[in-house]
Amino acid sequence: MGPRVGVVTFPxxxxxxxxxxxxxxxxxxxxxxxxxDKWLDNVVAVVLPGGFSYGDYLRCGAIARFSPAMESIIxxxxxxxxxxxxxxxxxxxCEAHLLPGALIRNDHRKFVCRDQRLRIENTSSAxxxxxxxGQEILVPLxxxxxxxxxDQHTLDELEGEGRVVARYVxxxxxxxxxxxxGISNAAGNVVGLMPHPEHAxxxxxxxxxxxxxxxxxxxxxLVAR
Amino acid sequence: MPRVxxxxxxxxxILDPQGQAILGALxxxxxxxVSAVRQGKHFELEVAxxxxxxxxxxxxxxxxxxxxxxxxxIRR
Numbered sequence: 122m123g124p125r126v127g128v129v130t131f132p133x134x135x136x137x138x139x140x141x142x143x144x145x146x147x148x149x150x151x152x153x154x155x156x157x158d159k160w161l162d163n164v165v166a167v168v169l170p171g172g173f174s175y176g177d178y179l180r181c182g183a184i185a186r187f188s189p190a191m192e193s194i195i196x197x198x199x200x201x202x203x204x205x206x207x208x209x210x211x212x213x214x215c216e217a218h219l220l221p222g223a224l225i226r227n228d229h230r231k232f233v234c235r236d237q238r239l240r241i242e243n244t245s246s247a248x249x250x251x252x253x254x255g256q257e258i259l260v261p262l263x264x265x266x267x268x269x270x271x272d273q274h275t276l277d278e279l280e281g282e283g284r285v286v287a288r289y290v291x292x293x294x295x296x297x298x299x300x301x302x303g304i305s306n307a308a309g310n311v312v313g314l315m316p317h318p319e320h321a322x323x324x325x326x327x328x329x330x331x332x333x334x335x336x337x338x339x340x341x342x343l344v345a346r
Numbered sequence: 347m348p349r350v351x352x353x354x355x356x357x358x359x360i361l362d363p364q365g366q367a368i369l370g371a372l373x374x375x376x377x378x379x380v381s382a383v384r385q386g387k388h389f390e391l392e393v394a395x396x397x398x399x400x401x402x403x404x405x406x407x408x409x410x411x412x413x414x415x416x417x418x419x420i421r422r
Contacts, residue, residue: 230363
């Protein structure tokens, strides 16, 4: 079995199963984690899946951020553990201040669900080394509160340091500033992404298999260590 | 037990799509003269005597509001 990669289930998570499946298809050992457990079961990387943790009460991700599992994940992330937050997971990472900015309601006020073209702009993060710089990929996007916002200074800093991991190609689906679909922290081990690579890992169920590279990328990092 | 009220609203520079939707509905209601709506959250906390302003501020700043996009006011 490959490296142990955990996927956290919060009350209200939806995409934990698909994330576990993506981890398995990439060749790692998928480890289900429970939000209420501080113990991370010796995983070496963590995926925070999409969904509506704690019913999106208060703000998306605001309550999940204080769960026992997140305590350990925040600590691990600060020590270099790879963490990928997808959709609600991205919101949790912003609420936990592991990533700058915030995600707000789509500017057009409707839930958006479609296959979305993205451009991968950072190929040095723990989760994107397998992509070619500028590579365009097609993965599902589904969110009601996916508008990425941050102040000008933060946006300039993200761009200047090459921390915009992925950008929307074509129409901006949710009003994200500068069409940002995903970002990383300064160290590159923490990545947040609004679209769903875990739904694009098999031809039978996804619009492409473009998303699998997020999971194989981290695997290569972990094996190379 | 004293009651503390915390009101949270989006910062002025952050788009508030819900406020805009309400504004649109006001127009359909035939009400004129309202030019902007900002939607926020209102929290009522029952707190023990002696809970300091500092504690309430910390609580508002870390949980009730996200300071990246929101502002809050505290009333005792």
